[in-house]
Amino acid sequence: MRVVRGIGWRWSVRRPKAPAPDGAALFEQLPDAALLLDGGQRVAAANRALLLALGPTQPVRPGMAPERLFAESSRPALLAWLQGAPPPGELRLAAPEGQAGRPVAPKYLPMPGGNAVLLLHDVTQRHAMAAQMAEGDRLQALGRLAGGIAHDFNNLLAVILGAADDAATSLESPPNTAAAGALEQVRQAAQRGAALVRQLLAYARQQVLAPKLVPLNDAVQGMARLLRPLLGRGISLDVILDEPGRMVRIDPSQLDRVLMNLAMNARQAMPGGGRLCLTTGRALLLEPLAGGPEEVPPGRWTVLEVADTGPGIPPELLPRIFEPFFTSRAQQGGTGLGLATVHGIVRQSGGYLVVDSAAGRGTRIRILLPRVEETDLVAPPAEPSAPAKPAPPPGDAAGPLLLVEDEAPLRSLAERALRRSGWEVAAAEDGEAALALVEEEGLVPAALVSDVMMPGMGGVALAEVLRRRFPTLPVLLVSGYAPSVVQNGLDESDMRYLAKPYRPAELVEAVKALVNG
Numbered sequence: 001m002r003v004v005r006g007i008g009w010r011w012s013v014r015r016p017k018a019p020a021p022d023g024a025a026l027f028e029q030l031p032d033a034a035l036l037l038d039g040g041q042r043v044a045a046a047n048r049a050l051l052l053a054l055g056p057t058q059p060v061r062p063g064m065a066p067e068r069l070f071a072e073s074s075r076p077a078l079l080a081w082l083q084g085a086p087p088p089g090e091l092r093l094a095a096p097e098g099q100a101g102r103p104v105a106p107k108y109l110p111m112p113g114g115n116a117v118l119l120l121h122d123v124t125q126r127h128a129m130a131a132q133m134a135e136g137d138r139l140q141a142l143g144r145l146a147g148g149i150a151h152d153f154n155n156l157l158a159v160i161l162g163a164a165d166d167a168a169t170s171l172e173s174p175p176n177t178a179a180a181g182a183l184e185q186v187r188q189a190a191q192r193g194a195a196l197v198r199q200l201l202a203y204a205r206q207q208v209l210a211p212k213l214v215p216l217n218d219a220v221q222g223m224a225r226l227l228r229p230l231l232g233r234g235i236s237l238d239v240i241l242d243e244p245g246r247m248v249r250i251d252p253s254q255l256d257r258v259l260m261n262l263a264m265n266a267r268q269a270m271p272g273g274g275r276l277c278l279t280t281g282r283a284l285l286l287e288p289l290a291g292g293p294e295e296v297p298p299g300r301w302t303v304l305e306v307a308d309t310g311p312g313i314p315p316e317l318l319p320r321i322f323e324p325f326f327t328s329r330a331q332q333g334g335t336g337l338g339l340a341t342v343h344g345i346v347r348q349s350g351g352y353l354v355v356d357s358a359a360g361r362g363t364r365i366r367i368l369l370p371r372v373e374e375t376d377l378v379a380p381p382a383e384p385s386a387p388a389k390p391a392p393p394p395g396d397a398a399g400p401l402l403l404v405e406d407e408a409p410l411r412s413l414a415e416r417a418l419r420r421s422g423w424e425v426a427a428a429e430d431g432e433a434a435l436a437l438v439e440e441e442g443l444v445p446a447a448l449v450s451d452v453m454m455p456g457m458g459g460v461a462l463a464e465v466l467r468r469r470f471p472t473l474p475v476l477l478v479s480g481y482a483p484s485v486v487q488n489g490l491d492e493s494d495m496r497y498l499a500k501p502y503r504p505a506e507l508v509e510a511v512k513a514l515v516n517g
Contacts, residue, residue: 027045027047027117028047028048029047029048030047030049030119031049032049032119032120032121032122033046033047033049033050033053033093033104033119033120033121033122034046034047034049034050034117034118034119034120035047035050035066035069035117035118035120036111036115036116036117037066037115037116037117037118038114038115039113039114039115041066041082041116042062042063042064042065042066043060043061043062043063043064043065043066043069044062044115045062046060046069050069050120053093053102053104053120053122054069054093054094055095055096057096058093058094058095058096066078066082066118067079068094069093069094070091070092070093070094070101071091071092071093071094071095071100071101073092074088074091074092074101077091078091078106081106081108087106087107087108088106089105090103090104090105090106090123091103091104091106091120092104093120102122102124103122103123103124103127104120104121104122104123105120105121105123106118106119106120106121107119107120107121128290129290129295157500157501158407158410158413158500158501158502159407159409159410159413160186160501161187161501161502161503162410162413162414162417162503162504163409163413164183164186164187165187165503165504165505166413166416166504167183168183168184210251210253211249211250211251211349212249212250212251212252213247213248213249213372214247214248214249214250214252214255215245215246215247216243216246216247216248216280216302216304217241217243217244217245217246217280219252219255219256219259220239220241220259220278220280220304221239221241222256223256223259223260223263223278224237224239224278226260227259227260227263227276230263230264230267231263231267231276232267232273234270234272234273234274235266235267235270235273235274235275235276236274236275236276237275237276237277237278238275238276238277238278239277239278239279240277240278240279240280241279241280242279242280242281242282243280243281243282243302246280246282246302246372247372248302248369248370248372249349249350249369249370249372250349250351250369251345251349254345254349257341257345258342258345258346258367259278259304259306261338261339261341261342262306262339262342262365263276263306264338265338265339266306266308266310266363269308269310269311269363270308270309270310274308274309274310274362275308275309276306276307276308276309277305277306277307277308278304278305278306279303279304279305279307280302280303280304280305281302281303281305282300282301282302282303282371283300283301283303283368284299284300284301285297285298285299285300285301286298289354291354291355291356292352292353292354292355293322293343293353294347294352296352296354296368299370299371300371301351301352301368301369301370301371302368302369302370302371302372303366303367303368303369304366304367304369305364305365305366305367306364306365306367307362307363307364307365308362308363309362310362310363311359311360311362312357312358312359312360312361312362312363313355313357313358313359313363314359315358315359318355318357321339321355322339322340322342322343322353323340346367346369349369350369350370351367351368351369351370352367352368353365353366353367353368354366354368399424399426399443399444399445399446400423400424400425400426400443400445400446401418401423401424401425401426401445401446401447401448401449401511402426402428402434402437402438402443402445402447402448402449402450402466403415403418403425403426403427403428403449403450404427404428404429404430404431404433404434404448404449404450404451404454404459404462405427405429405450405451405454405478406429406430406451406454406455407451408429411427411429413504414449414504414507415427416504417504417505417507417508418449418507418508418511421508421511421512423511426443426445430454430455430456430457431450431454431456431457431458431459431461431462431465432456432457434448434450434462434466435457435462435465435466438466438469444470445466445470445473446474446515447473447474447475447476447511447514447515448462448463448466448473448474448475448476449476449478449507449511450462450463450475450476450477450478451477451478451479452477452478452479453479459477459478459479460477463475463477463495474495474496474514474515475495475496475514476495476496476497476498476510476511476514477495477496477497477498478497478498478499478500478502478507479497479499479500496510496513496514498510
């Protein structure tokens with residue numbers, strides 16, 4: 001008999017069935033968990049990796065049935081496999097009650113003398129990556145849904161705001177104070193709805209951004225001055241800055257919004273006081289980094305970290321914190337859009353989020369933004385500016401404004417507002433109808449005012465077609481949200497953007513600025 005030592009126990013194997021002398025050491029040192037079976041398919045030995053995977057609560061004894069080392073749900077597949085059935089793709093090891101055992105991919109290796117080795121490759125990381133990808137896909141689907149809802153809701157709000165303004169104008173003579181007050185309440189409610197929609201758009205990554213090169217440390221210091229009085233006396237604020245002069249490319253107002261949302265979230269997590277720390281730095285990732293809604297790819301990153309000393313996030317809630325409308329503070333008035341908005345802004349800016357939190361040790365959220373290298377800071381040679389165009393007054397341009405809007409009530413309100421301001425207007429319900437006015441009726445528009453998202457031909461495609469015929473045509477794109485094609489797919493010269501919902505006066509001012517600019 002030859003005795004082979006394990007971890008805390010012994011087993012004996014008959015010489016004909018044991019691995020070769022150097023094979024025993026190889027078996028023990030295998031990186032994957034491994035189980036040695038004798039000729040009767042009973043347990044003969046387990047290597048160190050398997051003992052660690054099973055843990056101290058699961059004993060391994062020579063002669064025991066191998067299925068006892070696996071979760072009950074995996075035992076039928078294991079027994080069928082050992083009796084000649086096709087191999088299972090995956091099994092789970094045994095674990096204490098209430099816990100899930102490690103998932104393993106098994107492989108059967110026959111050995112001389114009737115023995116066999118079961119190699120059990122741990123696929124826990126593969127499961128985590130698959131779960132992370134599924135979570136990312138789910139958040140993207142929620143984002144698309146939120147963006148669609150926001151678009152439709154913005155159309156409704158634009159009609160409400162326009163109708164309220166029209167009604168208020170009609171009540172000015174003779175004055176009707178009571179009705180005017182009621183209409184003002186309608187307007188205020190619509191504006192609050194618009195603010196909620198903007199948060200949805202931020203989550204859906206469909207808001208219009210104005211990215212600029214921003215000195216990160218200056219931006220953090222500026223927000224820190226605003227945050228100190230908001231945090232209250234019980235919460236101290238520390239700022240640790242690295243890399244003076246480091247620039248990031250982001251919309252500065254949205255960077256402020258990200259910091260404000262994260263700071264207010266931390267304040268709510270520390271009602272009894274604590275410490276909030278804002279830190280800037282850098283990171284070089286040689287391999288993908290998990291820990292957020294999406295995996296961070298390798299590369300060089302600029303890091304902005306917001307850390308608090310609150311109670312931490314329970315592990316069962318951590319995967320859901322970036323979902324829209326998910327909140328653990330509904331009774332305190334939480335909307336569940338704060339972290340969802342942060343996630344949308346960061347991703348639309350090309351960055352990623354990584355969260356490190358555990359009960360009793362606070363929460364650390366790291367924002368990783370693409371690094372701006374020195375070569376990116378060199379401005380391209382300035383092109384000679386075109387001579388300024390004369391500024392035609394309303395009604396004196398080459399032709400009427402071409403107004404394209406698929407929502408009939410909103411189209412009617414917009415047309416009425418523009419006509420009251422002295423513009424001649426040709427209105428169409430979609431891109432095809434607008435092209436028909438140009439091609440069949442010979443319309444030469446002074447400017448195009450078009451919704452972006454419409455059935456059939458949208459506003460961007462319409463603008464591209466009309467720009468081929470009228471290269472200097474001023475374009476005002478109007479939408480509840482702006483896909484990336486609006487920001488990057490069209491020559492931005494003589495082009496402006498107006499977000500819904502808008503008031504009639506805002507539309508008139510935008511058209512004046514477009515044509516006179």
